[in-house]
Amino acid sequence: MEATTAPVTSAVEDYAKAIYSLEERRQRAVSTNALAERLGVTAASASGMVRKLAELELVTHAPYHGVQLTPAGRRLALEVLRHHRLLELYLATSLGVPWDRVHEEAEVLEHHLSEELEELIAVKLGDPTHDPHGDPIPARDGTVEARPTRALHALEAGDRGRFVRISDSEPEMLRYLADRGISPGADLVIEDKQPFDGPLFVRFGTEVHVLGGALARAMRVEEEA
Amino acid sequence: MEATTAPVTSAVEDYAKAIYSLEERRQRAVSTNALAERLGVTAASASGMVRKLAELELVTHAPYHGVQLTPAGRRLALEVLRHHRLLELYLATSLGVPWDRVHEEAEVLEHHLSEELEELIAVKLGDPTHDPHGDPIPARDGTVEARPTRALHALEAGDRGRFVRISDSEPEMLRYLADRGISPGADLVIEDKQPFDGPLFVRFGTEVHVLGGALARAMRVEEEA
C-alpha cells in the first residue's frame, strides 16, 4: 500500500487521525503544539513523532510551520476513521453497547480491525454513510462527504438548518439530546437567541428547546440546502 | 483483579494461553523447551518471559523443572481462551467470517476485547458452552468442562466414541470434515484400523469414512459415556 519502510503502529495511526481532524477544523497546516495538546503529550514528543511520520511519507513537514497530511497520510487517517465510525455504529446497533461507551471501545478496536472484518461489518450495516453522531463515514475509496457545518451556537434568530452531528467524544451530550428526542438529521429553526452569548431557543418540529453553553457549541448544523 | 504490579501484555496472555494448553495435554509441568517451540521463540526467550510471568505470580517456576499456572494464571488463560472462542463463534455466525479465517482474527482481537463487550457477545450468542471446533468455552467464572478426550488416531477397531473437537489452528481440517458431513458432536464407531499406523475406517451414522495421517491425530474423541 502506502507504508514504505517502517511499520504503522497504533501511535502513528493516532497521530494521523489527530492531524486530519485538526486540519479539518482550522484550514491550514497543523502546529506541533496543537497536535501535542490534542494528544496529551509534550510538544517535544509530538515533534519527534512528526519526524517519523514524515519519514513514512505520511505528512510533509515544514519545520516551524506545521505538518500536513500527504495523500497517503490522508488515506491512512480516513481508513482509521472509517474503522472507528463503523465500529461505533456496529457496536451500538448490533451489540447494544451503550452510547457512552462506543467511542472508547472503538478507539481501541479501530487499530486491530482487519480490512476483511471492516468490509463484513460495512456490508452488515448496509454501507452506511453516517454514524450515529452524524459524522460522515469515509467510503472505502477514501472519500468523505464534506458539507460545511457551523456550530449551533453561531446561528442567529431566524436561521434554519439541520442538526447533523455532535462530537463523538461527548457521549453524554448525545444522550442528553436523545433523551429529549433530538438526534442527528433533525431540521431546526432558531426561534430566538438570548444576547450576551446566551442560550438559543430552537424549534425541532413542534417542540422548542433551549440550548446553550458547551452544548450549543458542540452541536454542528448544516445550512439549509 | 489478579495483576499485582505490572501490566499484562499481549505476550503475557499468549504465554499463559500456551502454558495452559500444554498443561492440558501432558499432565505435568510445562518445560521451557516445549513452551518455546510452541510460541516459536528460542528457549532463552521463553525462559526470560517465564521469569516475568513468575514475578506476576501467574506461574510457579521450579527452575529446570518447568512451569505451572497459578490459580491467577489459570484464570487469565481461561479468560483469554473465553475471548478467543467467543470471538470465533461470533465472527463466524454473526458476521459470516469464513471458517479458515476466524482463528486468525480472534487471535488478534482476543487481546483487545473488553469485559463488557465479551459479556454482550456471550449474551448475544446465548451463552454458548462450545465453539464450532467443539472446544469448550470457559465460563465467566473460569470453569471449563473438562471431559478427557483421546486422539481418534489412538482408538482401535471396535471402539466407540464421540467426535468432540479438532484443533482450531487447523481450519482446513474442520472444513475438510464439514464438507464430508462430519462435525463436532458426531457419534462414531471404529469399523477397522489398518496396521502400521495406518488409517482408520470410521462409521458416522451410516457412512464410513477413511481417516488417517495428521487428521486422525488432530481429531479428539470422547469415550462413550
Next chain:
DNA sequence: GACTATCTTTAGGCATGCCATAATCTCAAG
C-alpha cells in the same frame, strides 16, 4: 561415580517505540 546428552538458565545485547526534560533555535511581530 563419572560422563554425556539434553535441557535450562544467565549474561549481555539489540531493536523498537514512545515519551520526558532541558536547552537551543527560529520566526514574526513590534
Next chain:
DNA sequence: CTTGAGATTATGGCATGCCTAAAGATAGTC
C-alpha cells in the same frame, strides 16, 4: 533588532521482547 511564543534537537529513560553465546543443571548410561 529585539523579544517572546513556538518549535526543534539533544539526551535520556523506560519498557517490551527477542536474540546469541556461554555456562549451569539434570538425568540416564556405562
